[in-house]
Amino acid sequence: GQQVMQIPQYQHVQEGEDFTTYCNSSTTLSNIQWYKQRPGGHPVFLIQLVKSGEVKKQKRLTFQFGEAKKNSSLHITATQTTDVGTYFCAGSPPGNTGKLIFGQGTTLQVKP
Amino acid sequence: NAGVTQTPKFRILKIGQSMTLQCTQDMNHNYMYWYRQDPGMGLKLIYYSVGAGITDKGEVPNGYNVSRSTTEDFPLRLELAAPSQTSVYFCASSYSAQLYEQYFGPGTRLTVT
Numbered sequence: 001g002q003q004v005m006q007i008p009q010y011q012h013v014q015e016g017e018d019f020t021t022y023c024n025s026s027t028t029l030s031n032i033q034w035y036k037q038r039p040g041g042h043p044v045f046l047i048q049l050v051k052s053g054e055v056k057k058q059k060r061l062t063f064q065f066g067e068a069k070k071n072s073s074l075h076i077t078a079t080q081t082t083d084v085g086t087y088f089c090a091g092s093p094p095g096n097t098g099k100l101i102f103g104q105g106t107t108l109q110v111k112p
Numbered sequence: 113n114a115g116v117t118q119t120p121k122f123r124i125l126k127i128g129q130s131m132t133l134q135c136t137q138d139m140n141h142n143y144m145y146w147y148r149q150d151p152g153m154g155l156k157l158i159y160y161s162v163g164a165g166i167t168d169k170g171e172v173p174n175g176y177n178v179s180r181s182t183t184e185d186f187p188l189r190l191e192l193a194a195p196s197q198t199s200v201y202f203c204a205s206s207y208s209a210q211l212y213e214q215y216f217g218p219g220t221r222l223t224v225t
Contacts, residue, residue: 107152
């Protein structure tokens with residue numbers, strides 16, 4: 001079946017360093033969403049990318065959707081301790097099913 | 113709005129027991145989902161529903177059943193619990209299909225021993 005792979009699985013950074021997580025799908029996606037899950041919490045929606053090559057920014061977070069709509073990335077500039085958590089990408093396969101296929105997530109630890 | 117609520121928060125089951133995980137949303141969303149999350153893993157879709165009376169299997173439906181008699185409620189039934197069903201279960205809802213974000217409940221942590 002369709003898979004969404006995410007790397008790295010874990011990342012430890014010093015506060016102030018940058019962080020990037022990458023998401024790759026085995027097939028073309030209709031759109032991709034990103035979620036953040038704080039330790040002990042539930043996933044919370046961050047953003048959605050729909051168009052090929054789309055780039056969106058939210059303060060220190062930059063999200064990209066690849067030209068072929070098979071990969072995506074999330075980049076955080078100058079990490080802060082509040083960025084700690086697990087970041088998931090979730091892709092929608094073609095067809096209006098409403099289903100999302102989640103990547104395994106990247107867990108970010110930030111050392112103050 | 114309370115959003116998506118789940119009960120119970122925690123539960124310990126013995127092997128072979130059954131239970132129902134409750135999920136309710138007050139946002140009038142058509143789509144509802146059940147996921148399980150194992151340690152260090154992403155979310156795996158168990159079942160989903162596109163409206164009252166309509167349900168369909170996700171990636172990992174074995175050992176589970178669902179029903180959707182109302183727009184608000186989407187209970188998940190575990191029959192004959194097994195240790196492999198130890199996990200955190202999340203219910204989610206969305207207004208419609210692909211272009212809408214999913215709202216997650218706080219989760220139910222289930223241990224089967």
